[in-house]
Amino acid sequence: MLPPVLPMLAKAVSGVPDPAKYDAQGLSFEPKWDGFRCIVFRDGDEVELASRNTKPLTRYFPELVAAMRAELPERCVLDGEIFVAQAGADGKGRLQFEVLQERIHPAASRINLLAEQTPADFVAFDLLALGDESYVDRPFAERRAALEEALGHLGAATGGRCHLTRTSTDPAVAEEWFHQFEGAGLDGVVAKPLSAPYAPNARTMLKIKHERTADVVLAGFREHKTSTPENPLIGSLLLGLYDGGELQHIGVSASFTAQRRAELWHELQSLVVPIEEHPWGRWQEFLVANPGRQPGTQSRWSQGKDLSFTPLRPDRVIEVKYDAMEGRRFRHTAHFKRWRDDRDPESCGYDQLEQPVRYDLADVLGG
Known part of the structure; x- marks a missing residue:
């Protein structure tokens, strides 16, 4: 073989x-x-x-x-x-x-x-x-x-x-x-x-x-690779959670149908703001990855890819489904479940996330 x-x-x-x-x-x-x-x-x-x-x-x-x-x-x-x-x-x-x-x-x-x-x-x-x-x-x-x-x-x-x-x-x-x-x-x-x-x-x-759920703040979006001026499409939604009064990047949500990508693009235009008015605007000057891995910053893994995003006024909350955390971010792409217009964005923090009981890997391998 x-x-x-x-x-x-x-x-x-x-x-x-x-x-x-x-x-x-x-x-x-x-x-x-x-x-x-x-x-x-x-x-x-x-x-x-x-x-x-x-x-x-x-x-x-x-x-x-x-x-x-x-x-x-x-x-x-x-x-x-x-x-x-x-x-x-x-x-x-x-x-x-x-x-x-x-x-x-x-x-x-x-x-x-x-x-x-x-x-x-x-x-x-x-x-x-x-x-x-x-x-x-x-x-x-x-x-x-x-x-x-x-x-x-x-x-x-x-x-x-x-x-x-x-x-x-x-x-x-x-x-x-x-x-x-x-x-x-x-x-x-x-x-x-x-x-x-x-x-x-x-x-x-x-x-x-x-499989778990969390209420997260919608902070921006990236356009889909097939998006055109005549047919603009959302590629992924950028998500955040508040910690100590600052909005931290926690991951993205994607996997929408083509019709939903188009609907989302038009639905979110009223939230678009200049980057200078966005909580992540201070990262735009960086050319390398920063400790919080904020969107728009480069690293050796991005290899020159366009990582720019459209900043949105962080007024809306989404409930997403996720499997696990890797540090302070979702381990994989989160799945959009529904809008949570009843939630105040500032109330969406890390304290809502379930923390697994610590377990030693040596015990897993020891069996």
């Missing part, structure tokens, strides 16, 4: 599912890791890391390549996740996706420095090939058993960078993991039918992710 190989995907479901409804043999539950999906190809000293969209990741993680040569079977193809974990002030380890993103850098010197300062780990959760045998067509129950036999030593490896994810066939355990492991930065729970083969690029797995 050689790259490229597209990974098996998951479709979202609401709540931990009843195994009997999806597979006669049941479901295998496991934590949903929040990192870079990665297919690992190892053949002796030759190691290749491929992303979800088959792009190469190998050069960015030299410490992982070395670890895989030392810790993984001589010849194997594994599906898993690359992550970076760091201890917080409480001493508990937690996944740090923003730190992981910084590992993708064009300069070799920077890559080598970050490999020492913020080393990554790899957690395996599926087996595609081992030695001369392909496991793609085998049911997950067989793939998992072979994976445990091949990687079962990793849990006891002192200082190792490769791990084997824990699993359970008990929905009650999955429910506990869903609530507990978020405190370590994990993204939810994944369920795999025990009788299903590995299906590249097919949504045969199930994912259960955290």
Whole structure:
């Protein structure tokens, strides 16, 4: 088996599912890791890391390549996740996706420095090939058993960078993991039918992710890439929350139909204000990213993209659906639910956001 190989995907479901409804043999539950999906190809000293969209990741993680040569079977193809974990002030380890993103850098010197300062780990959760045998067509129950036999030593490896994810066939355990492991930065729970083969690029797995709502202030918008003067369209809405009297950028909301994009553009024109009159106007002079990652500022990740936005008078409140926080921002794009014209914008602060119970990543890996 050689790259490229597209990974098996998951479709979202609401709540931990009843195994009997999806597979006669049941479901295998496991934590949903929040990192870079990665297919690992190892053949002796030759190691290749491929992303979800088959792009190469190998050069960015030299410490992982070395670890895989030392810790993984001589010849194997594994599906898993690359992550970076760091201890917080409480001493508990937690996944740090923003730190992981910084590992993708064009300069070799920077890559080598970050490999020492913020080393990554790899957690395996599926087996595609081992030695001369392909496991793609085998049911997950067989793939998992072979994976445990091949990687079962990793849990006891002192200082190792490769791990084997824990699993359970008990929905009650999955429910506990869903609530507990978020405190370590994990993204939810994944369920795999025990009788299903590995299906590249097919949504045969199930994912259960955290879902919450928040009332946020509408602070601006960016136009859609297909927007024209004759047919102006909204691309995304810029959202904020108040903290200490200042409006902080918390994320964006997008994913509208073409008709709704046009309606929103016309609906919001009465709120447009000059940037000098906007709470984020002071950031317009910056050419690099600022600590609050305010809209319109550049970073090495933006690569010269047009990050300008249309500022809006922060008079309106939106209820959005989001899954998790990354620092002081939404981890992913939030989903628009409804207008909240009954809410005062200044009353929309960070105190409304649910904070997960802290949980140590070492306890997740320790199982």
